[in-house]
Amino acid sequence: MEISRDDGRTANQLRPLACSRNILNRAHGSASWSQGDTKVLAAVYGPKAGTKKNENPEKACIEVIWKPKTGQIGKPEKEYEMILKRTLKSICLLNVNPNTTISIIVQVVSDDGALLPCAINAACAALLDAAIPLKHLAVAICCCLTESGYVILDPTKVEEQNMKAFAYLVFPNSVISIIPEGLAQMEGERMEHGIITSVTHGVMSVDDYLHCLERGQAASAKMSAFLRRSLQSQAPNDSSKAG
Numbered sequence: 001m002e003i004s005r006d007d008g009r010t011a012n013q014l015r016p017l018a019c020s021r022n023i024l025n026r027a028h029g030s031a032s033w034s035q036g037d038t039k040v041l042a043a044v045y046g047p048k049a050g051t052k053k054n055e056n057p058e059k060a061c062i063e064v065i066w067k068p069k070t071g072q073i074g075k076p077e078k079e080y081e082m083i084l085k086r087t088l089k090s091i092c093l094l095n096v097n098p099n100t101t102i103s104i105i106v107q108v109v110s111d112d113g114a115l116l117p118c119a120i121n122a123a124c125a126a127l128l129d130a131a132i133p134l135k136h137l138a139v140a141i142c143c144c145l146t147e148s149g150y151v152i153l154d155p156t157k158v159e160e161q162n163m164k165a166f167a168y169l170v171f172p173n174s175v176i177s178i179i180p181e182g183l184a185q186m187e188g189e190r191m192e193h194g195i196i197t198s199v200t201h202g203v204m205s206v207d208d209y210l211h212c213l214e215r216g217q218a219a220s221a222k223m224s225a226f227l228r229r230s231l232q233s234q235a236p237n238d239s240s241k242a243g
Contacts, residue, residue: 003150005159007036011152014141014219019121019230021129027105029130033122035154037112040119042126047100059094063103066119069111080106080116087120087140087170087197093133102132113156114142116168116199121223128231137173138196139223142166143212145204151215165202167212171220172196173227 003011015036024030027043034040047060064085066077088104104126106119117140124138144155144166152159160166172194195217200209 003146003148003152005152007156011150012215012219014154014222015156017223017226019125019227021125021230027126027130029126029128029132031122031125031129032109033118033125034109035114035118035121036156037110038115038118039109040115040122041107041109042119042122043105043107044102044123044126044130044132045105046102046130047097047132048103049100056099058098060092060097060100060102062089062092062094063101064088064123065103065105067105067107069108080119083116083168083197083199084120084123087138088123088127090196091124091134091136091138091172092127093135096133102127111157113158113160114154116140117142117154117170120170120197121227125227125230137224137227138170139173139220139227140168140170140197141216141219141223142168143216145202145208145212149208151208151211153215153219163202165200165204165208167201167204167209167216168197168199169195169213169216169220170197171217171224173220173224 018034019031021031023032024043027045029044030042032039032041062085064081066073066081068077104123106123108115120140127134141153142155144152144159144163146152147164155163
């Protein structure tokens with residue numbers, strides 16, 4: 001039985017994707033990422049000289065600042081900052097620029113569901129635009145579990161609010177390598193078939209979680225292909241879209 005969604009999508013269907021890079025003049029790197037009506041801007045500043053608070057003679061430090069569309073930052077946004085920081089630290093080659101700080105500013109433009117995965121995707125594109133050395137790129141997706149036990153991908157805000165549980169999943173994009181020459185063996189093993197970040201909310205069984213992983217990984221291949229196409233253009237202020 002196929003689940004019915006208000007916007008007409010199938011359970012496995014993503015909303016239209018759009019990515020633009022080099023959109024802010026004063027940032028070292030910037031990008032916007034949208035999934036349907038959810039849109040996030042990300043700006044990267046650095047590497048810049050480390051401050052006393054986060055100096056590390058052996059590697060760079062990652063700083064993430066989340067800016068909501070309106071109002072003050074609250075507990076959910078602070079959690080988003082923590083997840084983003086942990087995720088980005090895992091994909092950056094931090095020992096290339098020791099004793100420096102890389103700041104990522106995330107600005108929410110609109111939120112119609114799957115906000116954190118959208119922000120992670122925007123931040124990854126902005127890091128690339130800033131030429132920050134990366135082990136690999138990453139793509140993020142939200143998988144939701146309905147009350148009837150179905151798994152749906154990339155939910156809208158209304159769908160999120162009616163879900164039994166959901167998982168934010170971040171997968172490595174093993175097809176694209178953004179590793180400087182001679183650094184391919186640095187900082188641990190490659191993650192060609194692994195998962196970078198997994199955050200769950202609500203209650204789901206192990207089988208349901210594994211089902212989310214399976215669906216998410218299949219969808220991440222489509223997102224990786226879109227990201228690859230987006231990065232292939234050499235023109236500045238490039239904008240790519242996918243339906």
